[in-house]
Amino acid sequence: MKPKYDRFWLAVALLVFRIGLTKAAGQCTPVSASIYGMYLKGHAFKTVKTTFNGECDLKCMEDPKCQSYNVFIGQNLCELNLRTKEARPEDFIPQLHRYYMKRGNDRAPLGSIPELPAESCGEIKASEGDNMENKEYWIYSDANAGNAILAHCKDAWQKLNTDPVCYGARNDRFGPFRIPKTGLVRTMKLVHKSGSLRCNPIDPDSYWGCTFFRYNNSLLTIITNEKGEAILPSTADMEEAFPTGYSCTEKHFYHLDGIDHKTPELVFRNLSNPLSLSRGQELRIWYGQDWKNCSEDGNNGTICVDVFALYI
Ligand SMILES: *[C@@H]1O[C@H](CO)[C@@H](O)[C@H](O)[C@H]1NC(C)=O
Numbered sequence: 001m002k003p004k005y006d007r008f009w010l011a012v013a014l015l016v017f018r019i020g021l022t023k024a025a026g027q028c029t030p031v032s033a034s035i036y037g038m039y040l041k042g043h044a045f046k047t048v049k050t051t052f053n054g055e056c057d058l059k060c061m062e063d064p065k066c067q068s069y070n071v072f073i074g075q076n077l078c079e080l081n082l083r084t085k086e087a088r089p090e091d092f093i094p095q096l097h098r099y100y101m102k103r104g105n106d107r108a109p110l111g112s113i114p115e116l117p118a119e120s121c122g123e124i125k126a127s128e129g130d131n132m133e134n135k136e137y138w139i140y141s142d143a144n145a146g147n148a149i150l151a152h153c154k155d156a157w158q159k160l161n162t163d164p165v166c167y168g169a170r171n172d173r174f175g176p177f178r179i180p181k182t183g184l185v186r187t188m189k190l191v192h193k194s195g196s197l198r199c200n201p202i203d204p205d206s207y208w209g210c211t212f213f214r215y216n217n218s219l220l221t222i223i224t225n226e227k228g229e230a231i232l233p234s235t236a237d238m239e240e241a242f243p244t245g246y247s248c249t250e251k252h253f254y255h256l257d258g259i260d261h262k263t264p265e266l267v268f269r270n271l272s273n274p275l276s277l278s279r280g281q282e283l284r285i286w287y288g289q290d291w292k293n294c295s296e297d298g299n300n301g302t303i304c305v306d307v308f309a310l311y312i
């Protein structure tokens with residue numbers, strides 16, 4: 001027992017020394033300290049046999065991918081990890097005779113280099129918190145296939161389109177876009193870029209709906225699959241259409257709390273069953289009347305949007 005015990009305290013002494021040094025260098029961001037009795041499970045990319053204390057720290061600093069490491073106390077062994085505990089809190093697990101250490105200020109943010117793709121923008125948000133930027137990151141386009149793409153992340157949202165998606169209000173002028181990443185999606189949002197739509201020549205224009213009084217400020221912007229089946233919102237989440245006698249008898253509008261005709265972002269509700277999407281799949285944005293071929297003769301305008309998805 002005795003030698004193990006000595007090494008343990010030597011490791012502690014070295015860490016304290018390192019923290020002291022970093023402080024002395026005048027860094028203002030907090031330096032991560034080691035966390036005893038814990039390790040990050042399932043994200044190691046390399047196991048290192050160490051010959052001196054502090055070697056694991058050096059090995060981690062040598063590899064741009066390294067995000068954190070697990071030390072097996074008294075075994076001259078450590079693991080270098082591709083994730084931090086912030087990225088994967090569910091894998092941060094108690095274990096005697098181990099300690100976990102996050103890499104210091106020279107750590108590459110998750111998804112910032114091609115060798116270190118993230119599962120999703122949401123994982124980067126979890127890993128980097130408020131330091132996450134509104135920019136392109138490396139993301140797996142399919143977690144099982146292992147291909148990484150550059151994707152624009154805005155917090156946990158992944159932008160799906162490159163050029164703005166534009167659509168009209170009549171003559172089947174839907175806006176098509178392609179899915180860049182296979183996976184499960186909790187919901188989507190549309191961000192207004194330019195233009196607006198009218199559902200008749202008299203009433204004011206709208207980004208998302210129809211200002212004609214009969215519609216009671218409801219929203220008519222629908223995302224469908226290639227077959228024209230509603231995905232967001234689902235048909236079940238749309239309101240009953242007008243009674244017979246009016247030309248639009250099928251469901252094609254809905255309300256969302258806090259979203260009005262000129263709200264810059266149309267954020268759909270979270271789906272109770274996540275949507276399964278495949279890379280390359282086409283989705284379409286429709287104006288409800290154009291989608292159902294009803295009452296569209298007096299419609300006019302074009303609107304362009306960016307489309308974002310919240311991958312799980
Ligand atoms: C109009 O919509 C609001 C919700 O935004 C609802 O509370 C109200 O009952 C609706 N009015 C009619 C006449 O359908």
Ligand SMILES: *[C@@H]1O[C@H](CO)[C@@H](O)[C@H](O)[C@H]1NC(C)=O
Binds near residue numbers: 186270
């Ligand atoms: C939707 O889900 C996301 C994450 O899955 C969550 O952060 C957000 O709060 C949810 N929104 C609502 C309105 O429940």
Ligand SMILES: *[C@@H]1O[C@H](CO)[C@@H](O)[C@H](O)[C@H]1NC(C)=O
Binds near residue numbers: 172291292293
């Ligand atoms: C609407 O009309 C177009 C032809 O202009 C047709 O291809 C389409 O199937 C129609 N959609 C519906 C929902 O009836």
Ligand SMILES: *[C@@H]1O[C@H](CO)[C@@H](O)[C@H](O)[C@H]1NC(C)=O
Binds near residue numbers: 299
């Ligand atoms: C649609 O708008 C354009 C430009 O504002 C206008 O020139 C055109 O006459 C309008 N069409 C209809 C059917 O109102």
